[in-house]
Amino acid sequence: MIAVRAPATSANLGSGFDVFGVALDRPADVVRVEEADRTTIEVTGVGSHYIPEDPDKNTVGAVADALDAPAHIRIDKGVRPASGLGSSAASAAAAALALNELYDRGLSRQELVPVAGEGEAVVSGEAHVDNVAPALLGGFTIASEAGVTAVDASIPLVACLPEIAVSTRDARRVVPTETDIGDLVRTVGCAATLTAGMCRNDPRLVGEGMYDTVVTPARAELITGYEAVREAALAAGATGVTVSGAGPAVLAACYGADRRAVASAMVDAFADAGVDARAYQTAIGGGATVL
Ligand code: HSE
Numbered sequence: 075m076i077a078v079r080a081p082a083t084s085a086n087l088g089s090g091f092d093v094f095g096v097a098l099d100r101p102a103d104v105v106r107v108e109e110a111d112r113t114t115i116e117v118t119g120v121g122s123h124y125i126p127e128d129p130d131k132n133t134v135g136a137v138a139d140a141l142d143a144p145a146h147i148r149i150d151k152g153v154r155p156a157s158g159l160g161s162s163a164a165s166a167a168a169a170a171l172a173l174n175e176l177y178d179r180g181l182s183r184q185e186l187v188p189v190a191g192e193g194e195a196v197v198s199g200e201a202h203v204d205n206v207a208p209a210l211l212g213g214f215t216i217a218s219e220a221g222v223t224a225v226d227a228s229i230p231l232v233a234c235l236p237e238i239a240v241s242t243r244d245a246r247r248v249v250p251t252e253t254d255i256g257d258l259v260r261t262v263g264c265a266a267t268l269t270a271g272m273c274r275n276d277p278r279l280v281g282e283g284m285y286d287t288v289v290t291p292a293r294a295e296l297i298t299g300y301e302a303v304r305e306a307a308l309a310a311g312a313t314g315v316t317v318s319g320a321g322p323a324v325l326a327a328c329y330g331a332d333r334r335a336v337a338s339a340m341v342d343a344f345a346d347a348g349v350d351a352r353a354y355q356t357a358i359g360g361g362a363t364v365l
Contacts, residue, residue: 076175077106080168080362081212082153082354083160084233084325085204088284088316089264091249095208095215098159098233099359101152105134105168107145107176113138119151121161133162133193134169140192141181143173156239158319163205166193171210171362183210183361187222198242198320205319212361214272227272227358229280230330232312234303234340236351238322240296245320248292257287281313281327290317297322299347303340310339330357 081102087094103119113129129135134147147169153161170190174181181189190206203222207215211224253261268283270276294300294317303324304315311332318325328336337353344351 075106075108076172077104077365078168078172078362079104079365080164080171080209081359082233083163083205083208083319084158084231084323085160085319086289086316087268087325088286088290088314089261089268090216091286091289092202092204093216093218094265094268095160095204095217096227096229096231096358097208097212097361098231098354098356100354100356101159103152103161103164103168104150104365105165105172106148107169107172109176110144110146113144113147115147115149117149117151119149120153121155122151124155125149125151131196133166133196136192136196137166137169137190138173140189141170141173141177141179143177143179145173145176154235156241157235158240158317158321158323159233159235160205160209160319162197163190163194163209166190167206167209167362169193171364175364184222186210198246200246208361210361213358216269225272228275229272229277229358230328230333231356231358232307232326232328232333232337232340232353233318233323233356234326234337234344234351234353235323236297236299236344236349238298238349240321242320245293245296248296249289250292253288261286261288277313277327277329284314284316284327286316293317293321297324298349299344300324302347303343306339306343307336310335312336
């Protein structure tokens with residue numbers, strides 16, 4: 075039996091839609107695999123009743139198929155589904171690493187990124203890798219036509235998760251299909267600023283680079299209280315705030331000393347909007363680990 079822990083992740087970071095991702099040091103999924111003649115799946119933990127155990131409908135079933143590695147797979151969810159915190163990616167990344175070990179496939183973590191991406195296609199309809207890349211590689215990742223680049227970075231973060239479910243499919247439907255040159259220039263500037271901030275471990279640059287006028291405003295509409303939560307986090311010391319992945323979680327970059335105040339300001343602002351929420355005081359962390 076092989077057990078792997080894979081972290082929650084936050085994709086996009088505002089200016090890097092479908093490109094940027096970070097591994098969070100908490101929460102995480104744990105996946106255990108044992109050799110079997112055919113793949114079977116058991117799911118426990120947070121939100122497990124929403125997750126199908128049919129291998130054709132579960133993210134890890136696609137990963138087992140892609141690696142030709144049938145197994146009994148037990149998923150213990152720590153990352154709530156439909157949260158915007160890379161729930162399916164955590165399971166897919168953990169399964170890819172675990173099955174690679176179990177069947178001695180010898181693939182590197184970089185090579186496992188597209189394999190785990192197959193699992194994402196089952197959930198969202200597209201094999202994007204901006205969550206599975208950081209779940210496997212850790213740190214800050216850039217997934218582009220040029221491949222996947224991972225950068226070690228250390229930035230304090232707060233991920234605030236409201237009791238609202240937003241499916242990735244629904245959140246992708248509201249993404250604008252066109253943008254104008256002004257927004258394009260602004261987005262490139264922010265993405266470059268954020269990348270420089272990650273390389274320098276500078277929460278101010280990272281926060282400023284999270285600004286996005288293209289995708290985030292459309293998705294914010296799906297999150298009750300988003301604008302008030304954003305303003306409250308900024309007032310409490312956050313350097314930048316954006317929708318985490320497809321939402322509804324909201325991600326704030328901050329200095330370590332401000333993390334507690336930012337977390338409680340975000341939870342309170344959601345409460346004022348009539349939405350229960352919990353906040354993870356977290357940071358950019360490492361990738362999946364074999365336990
Ligand atoms: N980049 C993806 C999106 C991440 O925002 O739709 C969610 O899977």
